[in-house]
Amino acid sequence: xxxxxLFSLLVLILTVSITINPVLAQHxxxxxxxxxxxxxxxxxxxxxxNASEVIFGHIRDSHYWHLFDLNGHPVSLPLPVIIYHPxxxxxxxxxxxxxxxxxxxxxxxIDHNVKMKEKIASEDGAAIKDxxxxxNVLSMFLSVAILxxxxxxxxxxxxxxxxxxxxxxFQNALEPVITFIRDEVAKPNLGSKYxxxxxxxxxxxxxxxxxxMLGLLPGGANFTGNIAVTACLAxxxxxVMMAKSNKxxxxxxxxxxxxxxxxxxxxxxxxxxxxxxKPIALCIRLFANMLAGHIVILSVISMIFIFAALSKxxxxxxxxFSLAFSIFMFSLELLVAAIQAFIFTNLTAVFIGQAIEExxxxxxxx
Amino acid sequence: MDLLTPELGLFFWxxxxxxxxxxxxxxxxxKPILNALSERETGIAESIATADxxxxxxxxxxxxxxxxxxxAREERTQMLKDARIEQERIINKAKEDTKAIADKMLAEARQxxxxxxxAALTEVKNQIGNLAVEVAEKVLRKELAGAENQxxxxxxxxxxxxxx
Numbered sequence: 010x011x012x013x014x015l016f017s018l019l020v021l022i023l024t025v026s027i028t029i030n031p032v033l034a035q036h037x038x039x040x041x042x043x044x045x046x047x048x049x050x051x052x053x054x055x056x057x058x059n060a061s062e063v064i065f066g067h068i069r070d071s072h073y074w075h076l077f078d079l080n081g082h083p084v085s086l087p088l089p090v091i092i093y094h095p096x097x098x099x100x101x102x103x104x105x106x107x108x109x110x111x112x113x114x115x116x117x118x119i120d121h122n123v124k125m126k127e128k129i130a131s132e133d134g135a136a137i138k139d140x141x142x143x144x145n146v147l148s149m150f151l152s153v154a155i156l157x158x159x160x161x162x163x164x165x166x167x168x169x170x171x172x173x174x175x176x177x178x179f180q181n182a183l184e185p186v187i188t189f190i191r192d193e194v195a196k197p198n199l200g201s202k203y204x205x206x207x208x209x210x211x212x213x214x215x216x217x218x219x220x221x222m223l224g225l226l227p228g229g230a231n232f233t234g235n236i237a238v239t240a241c242l243a244x245x246x247x248x249v250m251m252a253k254s255n256k257x258x259x260x261x262x263x264x265x266x267x268x269x270x271x272x273x274x275x276x277x278x279x280x281x282x283x284x285x286x287k288p289i290a291l292c293i294r295l296f297a298n299m300l301a302g303h304i305v306i307l308s309v310i311s312m313i314f315i316f317a318a319l320s321k322x323x324x325x326x327x328x329x330f331s332l333a334f335s336i337f338m339f340s341l342e343l344l345v346a347a348i349q350a351f352i353f354t355n356l357t358a359v360f361i362g363q364a365i366e367e368x369x370x371x372x373x374x375x
Numbered sequence: 376m377d378l379l380t381p382e383l384g385l386f387f388w389x390x391x392x393x394x395x396x397x398x399x400x401x402x403x404x405x406k407p408i409l410n411a412l413s414e415r416e417t418g419i420a421e422s423i424a425t426a427d428x429x430x431x432x433x434x435x436x437x438x439x440x441x442x443x444x445x446x447a448r449e450e451r452t453q454m455l456k457d458a459r460i461e462q463e464r465i466i467n468k469a470k471e472d473t474k475a476i477a478d479k480m481l482a483e484a485r486q487x488x489x490x491x492x493x494a495a496l497t498e499v500k501n502q503i504g505n506l507a508v509e510v511a512e513k514v515l516r517k518e519l520a521g522a523e524n525q526x527x528x529x530x531x532x533x534x535x536x537x538x539x
Contacts, residue, residue: 069378070385091384125377140384149389153396160404167407172414187408207409208401216393237381241389300378 058318060311068231068303071127071144072104072119076228083109088147092117092129093138104141145238148230152219159183160215190214194355198362206361209249213242214354221299221346225339233349234299236292243292246357250288254364287360291353298349302342309335 066075073085087105094100106114110121113132120130131137142150159179166180176184190210195203220238223229232238260266262280265273313331317324519525 070382123377126382128377138383140387142388143385145385146388146392149392153392156396157399157403160400160408164404164407167411172411173418183408184412188412191409191412204409208405209397211405212393212397212400216396235381235385236379237383237385238389240381241386242393245390245393 058311058314060308060315063311063314064304064307065125067307068234068300069126070230070235072107072129072141073109074144074147074228074230085109088144089142090117090129091140091142093140094131095135095137144230145232145235148223148232149220149238152216152223152232156215156219186214187211190354194351194358198355198358199365200362200367202365206249206358210354210358213246213357214350217242217295217350217353218347221350222343224299224303225342225346231300231303233295234303236296239292239296242295242353243288246291246360247288249357250360250364253361255367257366257368258364287356291356291360295349295353298345302338302345306335306338306342309338 072088072090073083074088075083075085077084087103089101090104090106091099091101100115100117102114106112107117107119110119110127112118116132117129117137118132120128127143129137129139129141160183163180163183166176166178170176191203191207194214195207195210199206217233220232224232224234262284263277265276265280268276309331313324313328316327519528
């Protein structure tokens, strides 16, 4: 995604003295049309640069991995489409069959009425299920591969060197993070049973951190800024929390001690609601943070093109400011990538910790 | 609102990928890494404890050594003192013994000298006595050769007796 941004910048610098329009116009289907129809500055003023189109084009999931535009044609990697049709069953074909959303294939087409997603619909109106390996899915597979290779290599090093040898290389970089998760996240929240939850917490943390950073990479997918992803991870946390919850937790939830009956009637539904709100908050927090970060960076970059669409001079003049601000935002997002991964992990630990908390001694005065 | 409705496909793939990466990493990465880390930590803690214990033992040993040294020094002084006393005692005793023996020998010598002197004196006396008797006999033989001389002598003797 950021590659597109940076690429757009590069393109701006290269083409601003020649002609901005054809390149800028390529970011969406609408851009295509305008470029084809007009192709000159005069026509750009109103329809030339559609910022929201560009931004949502970047942050939404896609059946293509868009690399760049060349001479007005998008250069992208078509990804496999897997569709489950209630009657026709499972079907699999390349997304290139859609010809960038211009054609339908086998009764399926890309629904342009849904702007913020690239939704595949069936011509017969059946409720199809889309299990395609989209850009986000592919990006995630990539992160999984990176995680597996890195972590197993580090583990091998530990096995090879034995435990009493000082860590070196990537092992050295990883170790403080692991001990940080253990000492600052797991131990304070989970008490004596923290060791059993360490694999989950470490996996969540590194999975999110790596994916957050992959999302910031040029050309990366907005994976952790997708609500399906955060909902999935929050669901995992919630399931672990529920599976590990003990009697103490439920008795305090359904029958809060030392509370008058009238207030109990009020308190218990709130407690039950809060039980579900916790994972929802987890889900929304990560999603919103990552999405907002991406949108802000994209918006700042888009401003160059909005100004450039007004006049070339304004575009050139604004570029340094926009660039400086986007660099700042990019740095901030790098920080946010780590912070959000940490917060998600920490809150998971906190919620699990609440569910597995043992009754305190001497607390049974009620 | 489209952004806020999760897609089933992505949800499914994420769940699948996350769970598989979780189980794989748990078995092949986190377990060995965490084990190694806790092993190292207990190892370090043990090493420090051992070092502390050794240090303590060392200082204890040092204390003991010092104590032993002091004791040895004291013993040495005592022994030297004892030896000196003993030495003096032996010397004194030797002196006394020697003196006693010398005295005894002297006394014996003196006694013997005395005895021999006495014997000699007695012999001299005897000799002198014999000689005197012989001389007297000879004188008497010569003096008393006449009757007159015999009665004169008898008178002299009577005179002497009267005086006594």
